[in-house]
Amino acid sequence: MNERASTLPKPIYLDYHATTPTDPRVASIVLRHMTEEFGNPSSIDHVFGDEAENAVFQATKQVSQLIGSLPKEVIFTSGATESINLVLQNSVLTGKIFKVAILPTEHKAVLDTCTVLSKKGLAEITFLKVDSQAQLDLDHLDKICSEGIDLLSVMAANNEVGTIYPIQQVGEIAQQYGIPFLCDGSQAVGKIPINFEEWGITFLAISGHKFYAPKGVGALVIKQGQRLEPLMYGGGHQRGIRPGTLNVPGIVGLGEACCLRSLEMTEDEVRISCLRDRLQTLLQEGIPNLVVNGDVDNRLAGNLHISIPGIPNSAVIARVRHQLAISTGSACSSGVEAPSHVLTAMNLSPEVIEGALRIGLGKFTTDQEVDRAAEILISAVHQILKALHSS
Numbered sequence: 250m251n252e253r254a255s256t257l258p259k260p261i262y263l264d265y266h267a268t269t270p271t272d273p274r275v276a277s278i279v280l281r282h283m284t285e286e287f288g289n290p291s292s293i294d295h296v297f298g299d300e301a302e303n304a305v306f307q308a309t310k311q312v313s314q315l316i317g318s319l320p321k322e323v324i325f326t327s328g329a330t331e332s333i334n335l336v337l338q339n340s341v342l343t344g345k346i347f348k349v350a351i352l353p354t355e356h357k358a359v360l361d362t363c364t365v366l367s368k369k370g371l372a373e374i375t376f377l378k379v380d381s382q383a384q385l386d387l388d389h390l391d392k393i394c395s396e397g398i399d400l401l402s403v404m405a406a407n408n409e410v411g412t413i414y415p416i417q418q419v420g421e422i423a424q425q426y427g428i429p430f431l432c433d434g435s436q437a438v439g440k441i442p443i444n445f446e447e448w449g450i451t452f453l454a455i456s457g458h459k460f461y462a463p464k465g466v467g468a469l470v471i472k473q474g475q476r477l478e479p480l481m482y483g484g485g486h487q488r489g490i491r492p493g494t495l496n497v498p499g500i501v502g503l504g505e506a507c508c509l510r511s512l513e514m515t516e517d518e519v520r521i522s523c524l525r526d527r528l529q530t531l532l533q534e535g536i537p538n539l540v541v542n543g544d545v546d547n548r549l550a551g552n553l554h555i556s557i558p559g560i561p562n563s564a565v566i567a568r569v570r571h572q573l574a575i576s577t578g579s580a581c582s583s584g585v586e587a588p589s590h591v592l593t594a595m596n597l598s599p600e601v602i603e604g605a606l607r608i609g610l611g612k613f614t615t616d617q618e619v620d621r622a623a624e625i626l627i628s629a630v631h632q633i634l635k636a637l638h639s640s
Contacts, residue, residue: 261618261625262574265551265611266408266436271502272461272509272612279463279502290495301497308504315507316434316453317444318470324487325468325500329435330358332454332469335490336431337362339477340400341371347399350375350390353594354383354412356433358454359402360590377403382544383412383595390419394426401430405437409591409607410543411552413441420449429475435459435467439510440518440549445470457499461612462506466499517612522550525610528619529553535627540601542592551610556601560633565606568629573622576607 262270271279282304288297290305306320313320326332337359340347351359353376366372375393378386385403394401401423406413416432423430429451434443438453439460445453453470457463469491471477477490484492532555533539540556557565562577569575592602610619 258572260570260572260574261622263608263610263614263618263622264574264576265609265614266411266459266549266607267576267609268458268464269461269611270613271458271463272506274509275462275502275505278505279498282498282501288497290497301495304497304501305495308500308507311504311507311511312455312468312470315443315511316438316455316470317446317448318453319446319473322445322470322473323468324471324491325466325495325503326491327465327496328458328467329356329433329454329456332452332467333358333431333433334362335469335477335480336452336454337366337400337402338480341366342478346371346373348373348375348397349400349402350377350393350398351402352377352379352385352404352414354379354407354409354591355402355404356408356435359404359431359433363402379594381595381597382542383407383410383591384544384547385414385419387415387418387422391422394422394428397426398428401428402433403430404433404435405443406441406549407543407591408436409589410554410595411436411548412544413437413547413549416443416450417448423451424449436549439506439514440551445472451475455503457503457506460506460510462503463499466496466503468503513612518550521610521612521614524614524616524619525551525553527616528608528610528623529555531620531623532626535623536630540604542595542597542601542605551614553608553610555606555608556597556604557606557630558598558600558604560630560637561603562606564633565626565629568632569625572625575609577605 286300288301290302309320309323312323349363349372351363363372363374367374378389403414403419405416420430431452432450433454435456436459438455451472456467479490479492481492486492538558542554542556566577588602592605
């Protein structure tokens with residue numbers, strides 16, 4: 250069976266919101282720092298350590314240049330989940346119940362951490378309002394901030410429907426009321442412009458594997474003057490906030506990916522949005538009752554989140570999984586499938602939620618793949634409809 254599987258055509262990858270392939274240019278630098286320039290930046294007694302320290306500093310500058318921060322505001326983590334936990338779990342160290350306002354459409358890294366802290370009696374959660382496109386109600390946000398909260402958490406772009414949030418306006422409101430602002434930038438960094446300093450962001454979480462860097466490396470950007478306590482202990486690395494030997498190959502890869510996005514992001518995202526629009530048009534022509542979810546005027550270039558009412562997404566996935574890598578709009582918790590919390594927060598109908606599919610295009614998606622993907626999906630839907638009508 251394995252031999253037969255290896256001879257089958259490779260599926261078309263359209264799940265770029267889940268993870269991206271590492272850019273070969275990034276991978277070559279990562280390999281070099283694993284096999285040749287492999288020093289520990291904390292080794293101060295020889296040139297191997299010096300080279301590693303310089304490489305980390307260079308990566309710090311590359312990250313800061315992409316997102317508009319100071320280099321000294323960047324610390325490296327394993328990714329956005331760790332970065333988010335560093336901020337949220339620090340918030341309860343004051344000993345008093347802290348009040349946090351969050352989007353109901355946030356990633357589980359925010360939702361689950363806040364839920365645990367709330368269950369422990371350490372946090373009080375207020376959910377911000379979103380509409381049927383997952384867009385934020387800024388008037389409600391202003392009202393909540395005016396009533397007094399200790400932390401505001403608003404993601405830059407949604408990981409399911411691709412809605413881009415007005416982060417600059419959110420930051421202005423947070424600054425007006427003197428509220429620290431945590432932004433999960435994992436889906437947005439490297440895809441849309443972000444300006445950490447000018448937009449009033451206090452904490453920005455980044456994951457490298459969302460923009461062509463390796464998995465297992467990310468960053469937390471901390472506004473100058475803010476102090477976080479470590480959640481782990483074992484050395485004074487990274488200003489005492491995050492101990493442990495630095496993942497130099499990953500950090501260098503993250504830096505190189507940031508550098509490449511600074512140079513290529515604008516052109517790439519225009520091309521990707523054209524491919525996305527072409528795929529959307531083809532699917533709408535071939536599937537007349539297809540629904541496009543999210544804010545179509547403010548969404549990530551590579552995001553196409555669709556629903557096919559009357560056809561469960563699981564039926565589509567079952568037919569296309571060996572030809573096409575896309576995902577359902579549902580989340581799993583402890584192995585129990587549940588409706589997507591994002592689509593539920595958008596107050597979409599059960600039929601739309603049940604038929605939801607997330608398609609993610611990226612830098613390495615080709616015209617031919619888009620055309621073929623449309624054929625595969627349209628064919629699968631027609632086959633399912635035929636089977637339903639004949640049963």
